[in-house]
Amino acid sequence: MTTPPEPVVGERRHLLNLAYRLLGSLAEAEDAVQETYARWYALTPAQRAAISSPGAWLTTVAGRVCLDVLGSARARREQYVGEWLPEPVPEQPDSVADRITLDESVTMAFLVTLEAMTPAQRVALVLHDVFGYAFAEVAEITGRTPAACRELASSARRRVRA
Incomplete structure (x- = not known):
């Protein structure tokens, strides 16, 4: 008899979308999601049971993993001479839900x-x-204040408009 998969496995698509939008690379996004799940499964069963919202925990960890990747990627690109462009998402959806997700990419x-x-x-x-x-x-x-995050988003929107 096999045990059913944990509910956190259902968060994979959400985490992958988040990581891809933050990192711009499908390969890096998949690595970030894998690292997020590795951290989840490194917790003891008691630690996992104590987390009231596994989805929120996974999103938080994925966001932090992406911040780490972005920081190291920026340092690597400082040594790269060419122009960096993010890779496009492959256009081969597995299901209607995936097609909708890709359409909204x-x-x-x-x-x-x-x-x-x-x-x-x-x-x-x-x-x-x-x-x-x-x-x-x-x-x-x-790990910042809500006010600081509002300011970060506001300055990011100004960049988008520019």
Whole structure:
């Protein structure tokens, strides 16, 4: 008899969408989601049981993993001479839900604009404006105050408009 999969497995698509929108690379997004799940399964069963909202926990960890990747990616690109462009999402949806998700994907121009932002601005904008998180939740994920997150998102919006 097999045990049913844990509810956190159902969060994978959401986490992948979040990570892709933050990182602009499907491969890096998949790595970030894998790292997020590795941290989840590294917890003891008692620690996992103590988490009241596994989805929120996973989103928080994924956001922080992406912030780490963005910080190291920015440092790597400082040594790269060419122009960085995010890779497009493959256009092969597995289901209607995937097709809808792909249709709602961020355009290449928006991804290029995101690249011009600081990692904190990018996370604040994507979590709040794209995924609809409240600034209090964004603050919890980024380790900043809600006011600082509002300012980060505001300056990110100014970059998008420019």
